[in-house]
Amino acid sequence: MEFMIEAYKLSKNYGKNMAVCDISFSVQKGEIFGFLGHNGAGKTTTIRMLTGQIYPTSGFCNIAGYDSTKEQELIKPIIGVVSDTQNLYERMTGKENLILFADLYGIKKNRVQEILALIQLQHRSKEKVETYSNGMKQRLLIARALLHKPEAIFLDEPTRGLDPTSAREIRETLKELATSGVTVFITTHNMEEADTLCQRVAFIKKGKLVAMDSPQNLKIQHGQRSLLITLLNGDKRMIPLFNENDVQEAIRAFGSGEIQTIHSQEASLEDVFVRLAGNEEAK
Amino acid sequence: MSIRRIFALAWKDMVDSVRTPRLMVIIITPLIVSLFIQIFFGDKMTLRLGFFSPTSTQIVSTLEQVDLVQIEIFDSLDNLIDAINNKKVIVGVVLQEDFDRLLSNNEFPEVDFYLADNSQEAQMGLSLVQQTIQAFSPVSLPIKTSITILEPDILPGISLRGDLSIDQYALILWLVMGMVGNGVMLVPTLIVDERERKTLDALLLSPASYSDVAAGKAIVGVIYSLVSSSLILLVQGGIPGNYLLLAALIFGGSLSLSLLGLLIGNLAKNLHALNSYGGLFVFLLIFPAVIGLLGPNPIIQYLQFLPTYPIVQGIVQIVSGQAEKAWPSLFMVLGQCLLISVAVVWSLSRYKRK
Numbered sequence: 001m002e003f004m005i006e007a008y009k010l011s012k013n014y015g016k017n018m019a020v021c022d023i024s025f026s027v028q029k030g031e032i033f034g035f036l037g038h039n040g041a042g043k044t045t046t047i048r049m050l051t052g053q054i055y056p057t058s059g060f061c062n063i064a065g066y067d068s069t070k071e072q073e074l075i076k077p078i079i080g081v082v083s084d085t086q087n088l089y090e091r092m093t094g095k096e097n098l099i100l101f102a103d104l105y106g107i108k109k110n111r112v113q114e115i116l117a118l119i120q121l122q123h124r125s126k127e128k129v130e131t132y133s134n135g136m137k138q139r140l141l142i143a144r145a146l147l148h149k150p151e152a153i154f155l156d157e158p159t160r161g162l163d164p165t166s167a168r169e170i171r172e173t174l175k176e177l178a179t180s181g182v183t184v185f186i187t188t189h190n191m192e193e194a195d196t197l198c199q200r201v202a203f204i205k206k207g208k209l210v211a212m213d214s215p216q217n218l219k220i221q222h223g224q225r226s227l228l229i230t231l232l233n234g235d236k237r238m239i240p241l242f243n244e245n246d247v248q249e250a251i252r253a254f255g256s257g258e259i260q261t262i263h264s265q266e267a268s269l270e271d272v273f274v275r276l277a278g279n280e281e282a283k
Numbered sequence: 284m285s286i287r288r289i290f291a292l293a294w295k296d297m298v299d300s301v302r303t304p305r306l307m308v309i310i311i312t313p314l315i316v317s318l319f320i321q322i323f324f325g326d327k328m329t330l331r332l333g334f335f336s337p338t339s340t341q342i343v344s345t346l347e348q349v350d351l352v353q354i355e356i357f358d359s360l361d362n363l364i365d366a367i368n369n370k371k372v373i374v375g376v377v378l379q380e381d382f383d384r385l386l387s388n389n390e391f392p393e394v395d396f397y398l399a400d401n402s403q404e405a406q407m408g409l410s411l412v413q414q415t416i417q418a419f420s421p422v423s424l425p426i427k428t429s430i431t432i433l434e435p436d437i438l439p440g441i442s443l444r445g446d447l448s449i450d451q452y453a454l455i456l457w458l459v460m461g462m463v464g465n466g467v468m469l470v471p472t473l474i475v476d477e478r479e480r481k482t483l484d485a486l487l488l489s490p491a492s493y494s495d496v497a498a499g500k501a502i503v504g505v506i507y508s509l510v511s512s513s514l515i516l517l518v519q520g521g522i523p524g525n526y527l528l529l530a531a532l533i534f535g536g537s538l539s540l541s542l543l544g545l546l547i548g549n550l551a552k553n554l555h556a557l558n559s560y561g562g563l564f565v566f567l568l569i570f571p572a573v574i575g576l577l578g579p580n581p582i583i584q585y586l587q588f589l590p591t592y593p594i595v596q597g598i599v600q601i602v603s604g605q606a607e608k609a610w611p612s613l614f615m616v617l618g619q620c621l622l623i624s625v626a627v628v629w630s631l632s633r634y635k636r637k
Contacts, residue, residue, distance in 0.1 A: 053488070087482045092298060104292075
């Protein structure tokens with residue numbers, strides 16, 4: 001199995017404040033990995049350590065086998081980062097923003113046109129960024145991160161504050177990227193987004209990893225497993241699904257001919273998150 | 284460091300700063316002020332001299348050929364005094380009959396000077412006429428002089444260094460203001476702004492290093508200083524003195540002040556702190572161009588430690604026709620470039636990842 005991102009016993013302290021504590025995980029090539037937690041849980045600090053922007057207090061992290069701390073110059077061409085702030089040059093046009101980074105990476109200018117087409121910003125590329133909507137700015141940030149065709153992209157809450165259409169467009173772009181082999185590491189507050197987008201998610205609480213698995217497994221493992229049956233006479237029955245006897249009972253209920261509706265009572269990822277990471281600011 | 288990346292970053296900053304109103308103000312203020320002064324007060328810089336002489340004299344014809352001197356001839360002393368009282372002329376000169384012959388025979392002719400007031404302009408007019416008369420005589424004090432100041436209470440005291448005219452003083456002041464504004468205000472603002480907007484994070488995630496970013500900004504400071512200086516020289520009527528040496532001095536001055544700006548930008552915590560202390564830096568740095576160019580005063584000795592002092596001294600020597608004396612100033616400016624570079628490298632090392 002080929003890992004693109006690896007973190008081992010990664011910790012970061014700011015004085016006595018422990019931002020990240022002893023976390024270990026790995027992300028496969030081409031995987032979409034969600035890193036979920038409350039504000040201040042340590043998501044951004046983790047991204048900053050993984051991308052070599054800050055040194056870990058202890059532990060280490062690798063990107064494509066390169067040490068993020070010691071070989072930052074080698075990981076720079078491999079990674080793309082979309083930070084949680086829209087750090088664009090607002091008084092320059094979208095195209096000028098991309099041309100600057102194309103020059104820094106030593107990329108030919110025609111790649112700028114290509115990427116503008118990919119994020120559907122060609123028609124506004126000659127306008128100043130300050131005139132763009134939030135969604136357009138976010139797409140431009142993603143374009144900037146993808147300009148040099150990175151192998152892994154880190155996105156810190158890329159859909160925060162976006163309208164549903166823009167958020168969906170960004171999710172579609174990320175899915176396409178993963179299909180083409182790019183590893184996607186995303187932090188988000190949006191559990192529904194994580195559920196539909198990510199192959200695996202990790203929950204971080206006060207700097208510590210509290211769970212890591214596929215959304216489906218987490219829901220099965222930590223959620224309620226039951227069926228809610230509404231009978232023709234209006235009565236409702238909850239049938240738990242923990243063992244063979246429960247399943248037999250459900251089958252008997254199906255054969256009774258008295259069922260009006262059946263609802264799966266599978267937990268949502270949000271339920272699991274609240275249960276494991278607490279309910280502070282969960283969305 | 285990569286030249287390609289540095290110039291890409293410098294180009295970005297040049298484009299970004301001309302589109303940013305507050306940065307544009309820093310860039311163009313010295314030029315606008317210089318243009319404003321030139322347009323609205325340029326004619327007031329001329330020395331208006333009035334002469335009453337019973338016989339014609341070569342002194343008047345000689346003075347008529349001097350730039351920025353306006354001469355009016357009067358047919359009586361009363362008319363001359365009236366013109367001075369009405370401020371039509373600032374210095375009145377009354378020459379003895381047969382003045383030129385008496386002067387050439389070393390017979391010490393009489394000259395009465397009437398000054399409108401004690402202003403800089405009147406003092407310069409007096410000095411100019413005295414020097415012109417002196418030029419026609421081999422003896423050191425060729426005339427008998429009386430000086431009457433009609434309104435002695437106006438503008439007593441302040442005087443320029445003897446080797447400078449008001450126009451030269453203004454030129455040096457605008458040049459230094461341009462270099463200080465672009466170096467010490469624009470460059471650190473570009474750096475701190477980049478940090479505050481977090482665009483620096485994005486740059487540092489690209490192959491660019493912090494040194495590339497800093498060098499790009501220093502280049503912007505130097506380029507804008509040079510453009511500003513060239514335009515100021517143009518507005519003020521061309522390049523005086525040894526233009527190659529003046530260009531070298533302006534380049535060295537722009538470089539040293541832009542490096543100083545980098546140092547300030549690297550040390551400033553945020554834009555608020557920079558705006559609070561930046562004005563103080565600017566005030567201190569233009570001090571040698573304001574105070575240092577005035578006549579002898581006790582403050583000058585304390586200004587020698589400021590990086591703008593050798594720049595001002597060098598330009599003074601060049602524009603006053605003593606270019607050969609400007610070389611030590613140029614070397615001092617280049618030396619301070621080296622010294623500030625060391626401090627900049629130290630400040631860059633503070634910006635390592637934490």
